[in-house]
Amino acid sequence: MAAHNEEMVIGPLLENLKQLDYPKDLYDVYIICDNCTDKTSQVAASYGVSAMERFDDKRKGKGFAVEWMLEHLWKRSRQVDAVIVFDADNLVSKNFLIEMNKKLLEGHRVIQSYFETKNPYDSWVTLSYAITYWFINRMWQQARHNWGMASTLAGTGMCIEAKLLKEMGWNSTSLTEDVEFTARCIGRGIYPTWASNAIVYDEKPITLASSVRQRLRWMRGHTDCARKYMKPLILKSLQTRKFAQFDAAMYLFQPIRFLFVAAVWVMSSLQLATPLYTQFDLLKMIPDWAWIGLNIVLFLQFPLVMLLERRPWKAYLGLILFPIFQFTWFPITLIGILTSKNKTWNHTKHTRAIKIEDLAG
Incomplete structure (x- = not known):
């Protein structure tokens, strides 16, 4: 987990990871305390995990932090079979490692978990995020998985084979490192798969202003990745005649879809x-x-997905203001395209220490 000043929220995740249904001697937990000025490293160390402190004023952001951690990880005497990336504000289902292990044993090398919102009812903004990701899980990830196409990584809850990481390196340091790594994998003919039974819960911004800042970073990074990888993927799909590679190129076309x-x-x-x-x-x-x-x-299509996902009736209240949330994507996308050369990383502040037991209740 890459963590920048996350002392308020990292404790519940570390406690959660200690309770996973998996042999405790078969997984290690590492916290990248990235340019922290608070007590993130002390909190992490109190849970008995490896707290790795990193200070770099120039190479800022999660992508650089993960790359730094992997370089240290490969030098350790205890080598691993796979690496899972989480965010410090996450929580995960107790069967998470069991499900990922199944996929690895089936021969998959890159795996994305089910992406759930941790705080859907905090505000109309978080509920709009939740509706969006329920749609993505059902109509994007599950549908593509059913058709044998590549899944897309979501930045957290993703599992990557260690051997593959050593072969191709991380080298994903854009504002959307998940999009970049997805494109690089598919360019090598490696298709990420979908683990619908492994769930990662991600905290979403409560206010519209913080949501706009987060999504603007996403659109800038997505546009930057499209500029780098879309043309090569299209050309390779024509050479290999593999629709999955063309489909991945169309995923990079995502900002244009919003404008459409x-x-x-x-x-x-x-x-x-x-x-x-x-x-x-x-x-x-x-x-x-x-x-x-x-x-x-x-x-x-959104209430249809909510029916299929069996969401509670109070979730449907989010559909009232959901069109407003959707409409904000359009100026965000346009600005993101026009300012895609801006590589500034904006940290999303998290303050709610929600426990996995709170979600179960």
Whole structure:
């Protein structure tokens, strides 16, 4: 776990990891205390785990911290079969290592777990995050897994074979190291798989302002990775005629997808809610019912997923403000594309020490 000033939240995770249903002598826990100015290292050490302190004012961010830790890990006398990356604010299901071990024994080299929101009911923003990830888990990760395509890494709850890491190196230090490592794996013909029964719980920002900062970093990193890896993946997919590689290239196209949805909303508004269509006949080339139907389909997929995922009825209240959350993606995406050369890492502050027992209740 890479941790920057996480003394408030790291304790519950470390306690959680001590209670996993797995032989305790078969896994080690390392905390990368990355440029910490608080008591993160002392808290980590009090739980009997390895607290590794790192100070670097130039190479900041999780990607650099993980790379630094791996270099130290390979030098240790006790070598490992796989590495799992978590964030300091996470919690995990007790069967997590059992499920990852199953996948490794099946021959998979890169595995992503089910991504759950730890604090869905803290605010309308966190509930919007939860709805988004319920959709991603069901309609993106599970669907792609069912079709034999590559899953995408989520930055946390991901398991990577140690031998593979030594072969290709980490070398993923962009603002979205998970997107970058996914692209590099698929470029080598290694397809990450999906472990739906292993769950990682991730804390989400409570306020819209902090959410915007986090998602802007994601879009900048995603755009940067698309610039580096999208063209090579498309060319390789044409050479190998493997749809999975083309599909991975389309994942890097994600920021443009948001802008496409924005265009649908704008065109719908121009035709249905304003008199502009009387001035521009071109807008009427698509009938009103088609715009209405398209928007209904785009929205109804979310409550459909919630039904399939058997979410509690109070979660459906989040659908009231969810369109606002979705709409904020559009300026964030546009700004992210235009400022993708900004590599500044913005830390998301976490303050709630939620325990795994609180989630079970």
